[in-house]
Amino acid sequence: MAIFVLFLLPCSAQTGEHIDWPRWCGKAYLPPYPDFNPGGQVVEPPKLQHLSLNLRFKPRYNIFLADESEGEFFIHAEASRYYGFPWPYMEKDDDYWPSDVNFTITNTATGEVLIRNMLNSSRTVLKAASDRPVYRYKFDLGKFKPSFAPYEVTLHATPSFQNKHGSPSWLIEHNFSVKSEIYVLPSKAKGSITRIDNLSGGLLFRNSTPGSKFEPFFPYGFYARCEGFLCDKENYAANIKAYHSLKLKSMVPMMPASETSGHLYGTLDSLNMTYMYDLRQSYKNHSAVREQVEAIKDSDGLYAYWTFDQPDGHSATHVPMWTASSLIKKIDPYHPIAVSLSCDNYYFEEYTKAADIIVADVHPIGASMSASKWHTNCNTTYGNCGCDNCIGNVTDIPTRLGHIAQFERWLNHWPKPKMQSVQARPGGENHLPASPSADEVIAMSALAINHGAKGILPWAWPVDDEITALHSKFAAVMNKGIVKEILSKTTPKRFQLKKHKLLDVSYWLFNRTLMLSVVNLSKDSYVGPLKFDVPHIEPISIQHVLWGNASWDHREVELGYGMKLRAFTLDPMSTNILVSMVCCENYPSLSEDFD
Structure with missing residues (x-):
């Protein structure tokens, strides 16, 4: 009887809003579904006898277009x-x-x-x-x-x-x-088009404005609630405009298109807001999928379909997902399909098969405290209590993104774009007993970007004033032209300071423009100077300090050694991002892996 109750709880979440129940992630479910094979975990494949x-x-x-x-x-x-x-x-x-x-x-x-x-x-x-x-x-x-x-x-x-x-x-x-x-x-005159760059995993977006071209696109926007925001009939337009005024140019509205909500999507389109459309409640109903996709597919702000929400945490069957994805592609192949995954490694191949974009749904802060809230033990039988296989701090973000990339390698799959659902709402969200600090909020977003995320989707709007201000400021940085271009067209390269292993460092190089991102995971400050000896790169000027309060300079720290970046005083749990020009006029562009 106890196991039967455990099975029902996650399934009930499918009919309401996104709720982070203690997830079972396949550790106990009843009954087994016909399309589930034994095992369910991606493991390292056996080695071949010969290379x-x-x-x-x-x-x-x-996708390509006929023109x-x-x-x-x-x-x-x-x-x-x-x-x-x-x-x-x-x-x-x-x-x-x-x-x-x-x-x-x-x-x-x-x-x-x-x-x-x-x-x-x-x-x-x-x-x-x-x-x-x-x-x-x-x-x-x-x-x-x-x-x-x-x-x-x-x-x-x-x-x-x-x-x-x-x-x-x-x-x-x-x-x-x-x-x-x-x-x-076929060429498309009405509505938007989103396509995936299979080199970088980035997104390119084009609306229907005459003469518009595909532009680099990095979605940074909240999941947006119906209650108290989108469903306020008198104030919905003002609410959306206030959201947009905060430099938040993207959104995941948790509200289906209908005769009563069409005005909402018209408002988003009029503001040039981009959005991922929510189909998670409808994907098992083919008539509902067809009706909603037909209604939304020619909108100017649509960039993707959020079709499957934590199906692994609900032990959802695979076949309805695959069928829904096929139907959407037949009606609208101009926009990709996204799945959000809550489990670390539970039928990853099957749950990602139907999607073009993988959203890592990891909310670690307070996860280790969830057992007392749910009056359950966290073990291999009863689940993970909010964040599967998590430590309960910001490092769970890069760990999960790293696991997803590893699973794709083990399965020999071409890597799909990854996005990160970021824990942002203060306590009282209804599923985790603790809230991230301001520094942790930004650190989680920056860590996701450092480890290859092509979009940031904080959960869930509205949030308090402090979190609003933080994401408003950080989203403005991510929406800068050069940053969007770098993040969309290139992949991050990892860089390790040997003596400072608690510094998470990534860099991007695009047309001799270097972007460097440093997250201090330590509880202590680094006074510096810290030398960032990025291989084969000599900075000649610091163009912009995009985020953080560290002081930076660049100089030849050793005679004949070449110019290097140096940072001073990295605060605990701090994020620092800068853009630098690199030497020289004849220096090869590393904007693509071929160069």
């Missing part, structure tokens, strides 16, 4: 112990290097060749360390007719081995093929 060539490919964007003339494919190739195909001389010795790869990419249905080229395996594949692609090839997009359905494409690879011993005839046995898909959609 193999692992090759994946994707189009540059998840574009040129397409591009990215190829990720690596020597792998987990996935791939046997390849000549992959285990290199003194005489042989891995064979280069002759390949073609074709339209699977027609056999038409889109690209014919070669990968130089010996130079790049053995050194590949990134999840992102290492090769790019352009092709004529006009070879595809516009269609709402994706085209399947095939990459066929054959060895191209040449050395002093000649080319062995048995290389033909190593041929293999891998598949992907490409959307080439």
